[in-house]
Amino acid sequence: MTLKKRRLAGAVCAVFVMAMLFSCVFIVVEKHHDCTRDEHCPVCRTIVESTDFLSHAGMAMLLLAALMYIARMTYGYGAVHGPFVCTVGTLVREKVRLND
Numbered sequence: 001m002t003l004k005k006r007r008l009a010g011a012v013c014a015v016f017v018m019a020m021l022f023s024c025v026f027i028v029v030e031k032h033h034d035c036t037r038d039e040h041c042p043v044c045r046t047i048v049e050s051t052d053f054l055s056h057a058g059m060a061m062l063l064l065a066a067l068m069y070i071a072r073m074t075y076g077y078g079a080v081h082g083p084f085v086c087t088v089g090t091l092v093r094e095k096v097r098l099n100d
């Protein structure tokens, strides 16, 4: 993985973590929200959207962990180098000595 791809992956990960963090903080801060408007309250709508985002993000992380586990079991330990990149070990890479 090149340095540019690593930086991009790190930036995407940081944005994802910040979105999860801000969603949690917003839900906690507005925990005792006293709603005066029934239907078009922006605070209630944002709380619902934050809750949906957190549940979907949790499911996505579980799916990603399962995919990484399957890739590791399929291609062997140490074959997974970074997210979504699986490489199969070659004889040269595994430093296999070929006699005769």
Ligand SMILES: [Zn+2]
Binding pocket: 033, 034, 035, 036, 037, 041, 042, 043, 044, 045
């Ligand atoms: Zn409200």
